[in-house]
Amino acid sequence: MSNTPELEKKFDARLEQNDFIEPKDWMPENYRKHLIRQISQHAHSEIVGMLPEGNWITRAPSLRAKMVLLAKVQDEGGHGLYLYTAAETLGTSRDELLDALHTGKAKYSSIFNYPTLTWADIGAIGWLVDGAAIMNQVMLQRTSYGPYSRAMVRICKEESFHQRQGYEIMCRLSFGTAEQKEMAQDALNRWWFPTMMMFGPPDKDSPNSEQAIKWRIKRETNDELRQKFVDRTVEQAEYLGLTIPDKNLKWNEAKKGYDFTEPDWSEFYNVIKGNGPCNKERLDARNQAHKNGEWVRAAAAAYAKKKKEAVAA
Numbered sequence: 001m002s003n004t005p006e007l008e009k010k011f012d013a014r015l016e017q018n019d020f021i022e023p024k025d026w027m028p029e030n031y032r033k034h035l036i037r038q039i040s041q042h043a044h045s046e047i048v049g050m051l052p053e054g055n056w057i058t059r060a061p062s063l064r065a066k067m068v069l070l071a072k073v074q075d076e077g078g079h080g081l082y083l084y085t086a087a088e089t090l091g092t093s094r095d096e097l098l099d100a101l102h103t104g105k106a107k108y109s110s111i112f113n114y115p116t117l118t119w120a121d122i123g124a125i126g127w128l129v130d131g132a133a134i135m136n137q138v139m140l141q142r143t144s145y146g147p148y149s150r151a152m153v154r155i156c157k158e159e160s161f162h163q164r165q166g167y168e169i170m171c172r173l174s175f176g177t178a179e180q181k182e183m184a185q186d187a188l189n190r191w192w193f194p195t196m197m198m199f200g201p202p203d204k205d206s207p208n209s210e211q212a213i214k215w216r217i218k219r220e221t222n223d224e225l226r227q228k229f230v231d232r233t234v235e236q237a238e239y240l241g242l243t244i245p246d247k248n249l250k251w252n253e254a255k256k257g258y259d260f261t262e263p264d265w266s267e268f269y270n271v272i273k274g275n276g277p278c279n280k281e282r283l284d285a286r287n288q289a290h291k292n293g294e295w296v297r298a299a300a301a302a303y304a305k306k307k308k309e310a311v312a313a
């Protein structure tokens with residue numbers, strides 16, 4: 001049904017009442033497109049995010065560490081599936097979504113284009129990257145699109161385990177030998193600013209945020225969430241005895257929050273343009289995995305076809 005002023009008015013009134021918009025409800029075409037863009041990129045981020053950590057499963061320092069990391073990486077795959085399914089309720093297909101990722105047309109979170117050089121990186125990713133993801137995803141539990149909100153509720157429960165296991169690794173290293181503490185500090189130095197980019201560009205430079213807030217897709221802005229993340233994380237770093245690599249970090253009593261240095265946004269735009277340290281490696285890995293999985297998809301389709309024929313006979 002095409003847009004009419006009455007339909008738009010009813011839709012806006014529903015948002016005002018904090019109603020969830022469901023797949024079968026009328027929605028503005030641009031609302032639907034906005035959601036497909038955001039939810040599919042969120043899903044891509046989960047799937048690509050499995051790669052940097054997956055790189056350490058065979059090199060985890062103990063059987064327990066290996067089991068915890070395996071569980072976390074498997075969770076991320078599940079998060080991707082929930083989110084692809086939520087995106088499909090908006091009338092797109094899995095093939096379309098994956099094709100957009102594999103051809104480099106779709107974005108995924110810039111953070112996953114950085115390399116995991118030491119075991120401390122796995123701790124930093126859980127502590128900082130999943131910590132930032134929780135900040136963003138707890139807010140998205142209140143997003144106006146029903147299937148997305150429900151996926152977020154489910155994902156946030158698992159995300160807390162992800163953040164805790166990362167922080168536990170950082171604790172072991174920070175309270176370990178001098179070399180281990182140095183490794184933890186090195187990881188914090190390399191992951192701090194790229195993590196801050198996860199919340200998106202400054203509000204003044206964000207082409208999507210204003211509309212996302214109007215449609216209650218986002219309930220807090222990029223800058224608000226980034227500020228919350230910094231305020232929450234400084235004390236955690238202090239407890240570890242680690243130094244956040246920002247000499248301008250300073251408590252600002254007036255705003256009841258920390259002043260901090262913005263990430264290098266030219267680096268951000270360069271990475272999302274495809275020129276990050278690992279962009280090519282990540283996309284090659286995803287394309288190879290998709291190719292290797294061809295026989296599984298063919299077998300599943302053949303089985304489904306046979307089942308359908310048997311039911312029809």
Ligand code: 3HC
Pocket residue numbers: 037038041042043045046049076079107108109110111129130133136159162197198199200201205206207208209212222272
């Ligand atoms: N990496 C890559 N692209 C990014 C980005 C990032 N960190 N931040 C912003 N962008 C892109 C946006 O996609 C947009 O490009 P597009 O219009 O071509 O899609 C452009 O930069 C401008 O950014 P905006 O702020 O205007 O865009 P949004 O309103 O979409 O906000 C966002 C960006 C905050 C990432 C928002 O899309 C969002 O909240 N997405 C859902 C959460 C998400 O995707 N998180 C990614 C990490 S998931 C994760 O970490 C999993 C965990 O388990 C490890």
